[in-house]
Amino acid sequence: MSTGKFWIVSFAAAAALLLLTRWQIQNEYFYFAAYVVLQYVVLATAWNILGGYTGYTNFGTAAFFAFGAYTAVVLHKLTSVPVPAMILAAGAVSGLLGFGMGYLTLRLKGVFFAIATLALAIVAQTLIVNWDYVGGSRGIYIIRPQQAPLFGGYIEYLYSLMLLLSWLSVALARTIERSRLGLGLAAIRDDEQAAEASGVPTLRLKLVATTLSGALMGMAGAPLPYYVTYLDPTSSFNLSYAVNAVAMPLIGGMTSWIGPLIGAVLLGTIQQVATVTISSALNLLIVGLLLIGFVIVAPNGIVGLVQARRRSGRRRWRSR
Amino acid sequence: MAITLELAINAIIAGLLLGGFYAAVTVGVTISFGMLDIVNIAHPAFIMLGSFVAYTLNSMFGLDPVLIGVAMAPLFFLLGMAVYQVYYYAFERRGEESIQGLAFFFGLLFVGEVGLILVFGVDYRFVEAPYIGSSLHFGFVDLPLRMLIPFVVSLLMVALLQLSFGRSFIGRAILAVSQDRLALQLMAANPTRIKRIAFGISIATASVAGALLIIIQPVEPSIGRDYIGRIFAICVLGGMTSFPGMVAGAMLIGVVESLTATFYGPSWAPAVAFGFLLLTLAARPAGILGR
Numbered sequence: 001m002s003t004g005k006f007w008i009v010s011f012a013a014a015a016a017l018l019l020l021t022r023w024q025i026q027n028e029y030f031y032f033a034a035y036v037v038l039q040y041v042v043l044a045t046a047w048n049i050l051g052g053y054t055g056y057t058n059f060g061t062a063a064f065f066a067f068g069a070y071t072a073v074v075l076h077k078l079t080s081v082p083v084p085a086m087i088l089a090a091g092a093v094s095g096l097l098g099f100g101m102g103y104l105t106l107r108l109k110g111v112f113f114a115i116a117t118l119a120l121a122i123v124a125q126t127l128i129v130n131w132d133y134v135g136g137s138r139g140i141y142i143i144r145p146q147q148a149p150l151f152g153g154y155i156e157y158l159y160s161l162m163l164l165l166s167w168l169s170v171a172l173a174r175t176i177e178r179s180r181l182g183l184g185l186a187a188i189r190d191d192e193q194a195a196e197a198s199g200v201p202t203l204r205l206k207l208v209a210t211t212l213s214g215a216l217m218g219m220a221g222a223p224l225p226y227y228v229t230y231l232d233p234t235s236s237f238n239l240s241y242a243v244n245a246v247a248m249p250l251i252g253g254m255t256s257w258i259g260p261l262i263g264a265v266l267l268g269t270i271q272q273v274a275t276v277t278i279s280s281a282l283n284l285l286i287v288g289l290l291l292i293g294f295v296i297v298a299p300n301g302i303v304g305l306v307q308a309r310r311r312s313g314r315r316r317w318r319s320r
Numbered sequence: 321m322a323i324t325l326e327l328a329i330n331a332i333i334a335g336l337l338l339g340g341f342y343a344a345v346t347v348g349v350t351i352s353f354g355m356l357d358i359v360n361i362a363h364p365a366f367i368m369l370g371s372f373v374a375y376t377l378n379s380m381f382g383l384d385p386v387l388i389g390v391a392m393a394p395l396f397f398l399l400g401m402a403v404y405q406v407y408y409y410a411f412e413r414r415g416e417e418s419i420q421g422l423a424f425f426f427g428l429l430f431v432g433e434v435g436l437i438l439v440f441g442v443d444y445r446f447v448e449a450p451y452i453g454s455s456l457h458f459g460f461v462d463l464p465l466r467m468l469i470p471f472v473v474s475l476l477m478v479a480l481l482q483l484s485f486g487r488s489f490i491g492r493a494i495l496a497v498s499q500d501r502l503a504l505q506l507m508a509a510n511p512t513r514i515k516r517i518a519f520g521i522s523i524a525t526a527s528v529a530g531a532l533l534i535i536i537q538p539v540e541p542s543i544g545r546d547y548i549g550r551i552f553a554i555c556v557l558g559g560m561t562s563f564p565g566m567v568a569g570a571m572l573i574g575v576v577e578s579l580t581a582t583f584y585g586p587s588w589a590p591a592v593a594f595g596f597l598l599l600t601l602a603a604r605p606a607g608i609l610g611r
Contacts, residue, residue, distance in 0.1 A: 112601050122591070240430075246423055
């Protein structure tokens with residue numbers, strides 16, 4: 001399927017899903033849960049642009065995500081712009097953070113980049129903790145507007161926005177994957193020195209990838225203050241965002257746009273069900289164990305498993 | 321706040337004591353990450369495990385935490401060997417060490433933290449020992465024993481490791497693995513076995529480091545995370561493979577953190593170490609004493 005066609009088809013699918021859920025489902029809890037799953041679709045897809053396509057592991061997802069959320073808080077306090085504008089602003093701020101981060105560290109080996117991103121998350125959290133204007137370590141209460149801009153309740157509105165954002169990030173990821181940029185990123189992943197030697201502008205491409213990936217993570221964070229209505233550094237910088245953003249693409253499969261989507265929907269849903277039926281601490285344990293189990297048993301994720309099966313099936317057919 | 325000389329000197333001494341303790345926390349990563357090239361970002365989780373083992377045995381039998389840390393080191397050694405075995409079969413042998421291996425340790429870090437929370441809850445735990453709470457005074461200089469004892473134990477441990485790595489066969493073989501794996505194989509030594517033992521040693525140090533940590537401050541499962549950046553900052557600052565360099569890096573970070581905490585407030589202290597790490601990585605990835 002060509003890229004243009006994919007944008008149209010995927011938009012139609014997203015719109016159909018949106019209309020169907022809004023028409024059929026009245027239960028507000030569904031929207032609370034679905035919002036979180038969709039948020040992870042965006043985070044996992046964004047992580048995969050850098051982690052899966054380029055081969056650089058980012059453990060600082062929470063920093064980009066929380067910067068997006070706090071951008072929205074600042075805008076909420078200063079102005080009365082609508083949430084979509086906040087999402088765009090958050091994308092710009094986190095994209096800039098990604099660019100700066102990449103500029104400082106991308107000339108290093110992959111491992112150092114991973115460690116530096118972990119460090120970045122702590123530096124960013126310290127900044128927010130010491131910034132009283134956005135609540136500091138005490139956190140801040142956000143009062144939702146009384147009326148949602150569209151029909152339905154406010155949580156349905158946030159859900160619709162997040163669904164749109166998921167569509168945008170998945171379509172963007174697939175476009176990158178099939179483009180010249182994606183080829184360059186894949187070359188970096190497979191052998192950076194060889195890529196550099198064959199004339200791939202590695203640093204520039206990596207900077208594009210970190211900026212895009214950071215921007216999408218920030219956009220995913222922007223509606224968070226309105227979703228939780230109370231934002232504090234400990235929860236918004238929570239390590240579980242980083243773990244999920246790494247685990248979902250790894251479990252789904254990192255080389256294709258569909259991997260993070262599968263991983264996020266699967267893991268996100270499991271977690272939502274486990275939170276309600278078992279306990280919220282245990283569901284984090286499940287994610288961690290699944291992550292460890294998958295990287296040991298199926299290092300290429302679900303997509304890798306399916307591909308391997310298809311390939312062996314074809315081989316059997318040919319040898320007949 | 322007025323910056324007095326006495327305050328500054330006390331802050332520097334407190335920083336040196338803290339840095340000594342950081343050496344104990346980092347020495348394991350210097351072995352695993354610096355020498356073996358295994359990016360064990362789960363090391364803080366093992367340290368937390370050490371803290372909680374010390375807490376459990378201390379509250380049940382009233383044993384001395386340092387004693388517990390040393391006594392439990394052999395068990396941690398075995399645990400480390402087991403973890404390396406899994407890592408070896410799942411990643412190193414297949415040649416898929418990069419992202420999958422990192423994710424493995426990241427998962428381990430997370431599972432360790434959540435597991436401890438499930439068992440012990442998120443309350444702060446502390447140990448009882450006669451020396452906690454008393455301190456030595458020399459003029460205007462305060463030396464709290466709560467900091468001094470971890471400092472001494474930590475430096476003893478590092479010195480012991482330095483001596484044994486330089487003198488014993490296993491120690492030299494570990495250094496050889498870090499320098500040239502193939503050459504070691506040609507000398508008829510098995511690099512996998514050597515790495516297994518070395519990784520075991522690195523986790524064994526976490527037992528002692530954990531016990532020292534819970535002497536210094538009350539502990540809850542998620543504070544281990546604060547040490548990730550600090551540990552790697554010190555390891556990189558120290559030039560990755562050398563113990564003396566690592567101790568120098570630890571002292572540097574300790575002093576800078578302590579000065580920041582004294583003059584700007586403790587809430588800024590964590591950012592200092594990480595800022596240092598980011599700058600070191602950007603400017604001088606080979607470390608302050610690096611080649």
